Amino acid sequence: MSPDSSLPARALAPRRHEEILRRLGAQGSVSVAELAGFFDVSRETIRRDLKLLSDKGQLGIVHGGAARFEPSEPAMSLRSHENAGGKAAIGRTAAGLVTDGMVVFLDSGTTTLAVAQAMTDLRDLTICTASLKIALLLCHVSGMRVHMLGGEVDPGEEAASGIDMLEAMSRFRVDVAFLGGGALSPDGEVTDFTRAGAEQRSRMIALAAKTYFVLDSSKFAKLTPLRIPNFQRAAGVIVDAKPQADIAEALARKGPELMIAS
Amino acid sequence: MSPDSSLPARALAPRRHEEILRRLGAQGSVSVAELAGFFDVSRETIRRDLKLLSDKGQLGIVHGGAARFEPSEPAMSLRSHENAGGKAAIGRTAAGLVTDGMVVFLDSGTTTLAVAQAMTDLRDLTICTASLKIALLLCHVSGMRVHMLGGEVDPGEEAASGIDMLEAMSRFRVDVAFLGGGALSPDGEVTDFTRAGAEQRSRMIALAAKTYFVLDSSKFAKLTPLRIPNFQRAAGVIVDAKPQADIAEALARKGPELMIAS
DNA sequence: GTCGATGTTGCAATATGTGGCAGTGATCGT
DNA sequence: ACGATCACTGCCACATATTGCAACATCGAC
Numbered sequence: 001m002s003p004d005s006s007l008p009a010r011a012l013a014p015r016r017h018e019e020i021l022r023r024l025g026a027q028g029s030v031s032v033a034e035l036a037g038f039f040d041v042s043r044e045t046i047r048r049d050l051k052l053l054s055d056k057g058q059l060g061i062v063h064g065g066a067a068r069f070e071p072s073e074p075a076m077s078l079r080s081h082e083n084a085g086g087k088a089a090i091g092r093t094a095a096g097l098v099t100d101g102m103v104v105f106l107d108s109g110t111t112t113l114a115v116a117q118a119m120t121d122l123r124d125l126t127i128c129t130a131s132l133k134i135a136l137l138l139c140h141v142s143g144m145r146v147h148m149l150g151g152e153v154d155p156g157e158e159a160a161s162g163i164d165m166l167e168a169m170s171r172f173r174v175d176v177a178f179l180g181g182g183a184l185s186p187d188g189e190v191t192d193f194t195r196a197g198a199e200q201r202s203r204m205i206a207l208a209a210k211t212y213f214v215l216d217s218s219k220f221a222k223l224t225p226l227r228i229p230n231f232q233r234a235a236g237v238i239v240d241a242k243p244q245a246d247i248a249e250a251l252a253r254k255g256p257e258l259m260i261a262s
Numbered sequence: 263m264s265p266d267s268s269l270p271a272r273a274l275a276p277r278r279h280e281e282i283l284r285r286l287g288a289q290g291s292v293s294v295a296e297l298a299g300f301f302d303v304s305r306e307t308i309r310r311d312l313k314l315l316s317d318k319g320q321l322g323i324v325h326g327g328a329a330r331f332e333p334s335e336p337a338m339s340l341r342s343h344e345n346a347g348g349k350a351a352i353g354r355t356a357a358g359l360v361t362d363g364m365v366v367f368l369d370s371g372t373t374t375l376a377v378a379q380a381m382t383d384l385r386d387l388t389i390c391t392a393s394l395k396i397a398l399l400l401c402h403v404s405g406m407r408v409h410m411l412g413g414e415v416d417p418g419e420e421a422a423s424g425i426d427m428l429e430a431m432s433r434f435r436v437d438v439a440f441l442g443g444g445a446l447s448p449d450g451e452v453t454d455f456t457r458a459g460a461e462q463r464s465r466m467i468a469l470a471a472k473t474y475f476v477l478d479s480s481k482f483a484k485l486t487p488l489r490i491p492n493f494q495r496a497a498g499v500i501v502d503a504k505p506q507a508d509i510a511e512a513l514a515r516k517g518p519e520l521m522i523a524s
Numbered sequence: 525g526t527c528g529a530t531g532t533t534g535c536a537a538t539a540t541g542t543g544g545c546a547g548t549g550a551t552c553g554t
Numbered sequence: 555a556c557g558a559t560c561a562c563t564g565c566c567a568c569a570t571a572t573t574g575c576a577a578c579a580t581c582g583a584c
Contacts, residue, residue, distance in 0.1 A: 013561095013562075028277070029274055029277050031274055032540075033540090041563075042564050042565080043540080044541090044542090044563075044564065045563060045564075047541070061541095062274060062276050063275060063539090063541080063570095064572085065274050067274070132394050132397055132401075136395070136420060139394075139415040146414070147414055148410065148415050150409070150411045150427075151409070151410060152407065152410075153401040155401040158398060160410045160412065164409075164412070294530080304573070306531090306573075306574065310572090325529095325531085325582080326529085
């Protein structure tokens, strides 16, 4: 094939592809003109390169160049208004499960933020959360003690994460935990976007006396890659609409109760 | 010809959109004129960008620019609007003391929030704070790593406090710390309202390579009960107006430099 | 109400994307 | 060795997208 020949004044295609991907990783986007100048090839050639890489799913082509795919879910600020009504209903149902004196853990996410909103009428709770917005909201409610879990802040979630957060979390004795999730999978489990998220939620299930997942119906149609260990030990899954019958059945077999908010 | 100068002639549309959303996250609003200047494109182009993003529901267009949707911003405490101009000047001066790669600690309080605001133009910093609002603000600035210190949340400060916060704080190696305070006392020291606050600030002085107190002029006339141990080891006190001559002299004798922002 | 700043629209200029075609060099079969 | 074939590339012509300009409509402050 190509014995790593000394650079023949022109970079070969694989070398270009490598460099293009490297730049994408570093800068997030590349332009056709810039690459054509850098490799000293025509713009058509660069476009063909980008087309190839695009067909392999390694980048997305935009007018003037190419951009990297955002691997994660959209940022929190973009999600907060989606299905607001359904989330509020879930919040009311979740708040109904809480009584005075309890220690409550609230996961980060827009649905759990709605749960926090619904809890502003309650008193005498100890709240434990890694979400900046939930802490900010509930710390002003009289009678609530809020413990913020520290750690590196994830901009997408607007919440602390990482090893420090896991360690801080593990110190608490929690009566009830409300967790978010990435999707409700066809086999009746809640799944997640990231290893870290799945691990954190798994630990919380083990830590809390009772754990409920809160998922609005926009999560039904999705698929996310990570299973959450211990899921079957959760007490329930609170949703705002009836999922497909087979998913409900699969969930019932696992154990957690399906609760439909209204 | 063109040694790959970092002049890609023009940012691609997706890159502009990304930056617009980043600024929205950091500052809450953007203006058409400001963006047109920044990207070196016409105002029409920016308006078309904003229209697109608006159609996708990612921002709201207002006269002169665009604003982020606020899910439920709890009313900002009254303090934050007092002497806003002076605090902004302090913020600019403080931000001028910071350079790329530093680890910066930001205390809780409205003046340090102004410092954080002034830092949104910077990059490549590690921020360490117990303030919920500062963490929320700076986590959206690309290039900044934000570490939220956990602990019990003090509703008045909207920040973590207590033993957990002290412990988390002590793990960091900090290049520069910006601390608030209760008052600038007649004998040239910054004093505090509470034992816990004074203790926390004292430890931070010991921990950081350089420590600056930031105090707006409304703190000049006050008296608060607690001295801050180690105060004389602070590098400076940044204020927005010239304090009384005898106070300035007393401060000069202690050691910290008096810096008047403008 | 007036005036300056901002938003809107149509249009022209420029930049970019697409497909066809030909030249080049390497590979391979004969 | 020779020619056919193929992958790759650049050039060209044409389609499309994006942008800036200018004229006009609106908004908002005073």
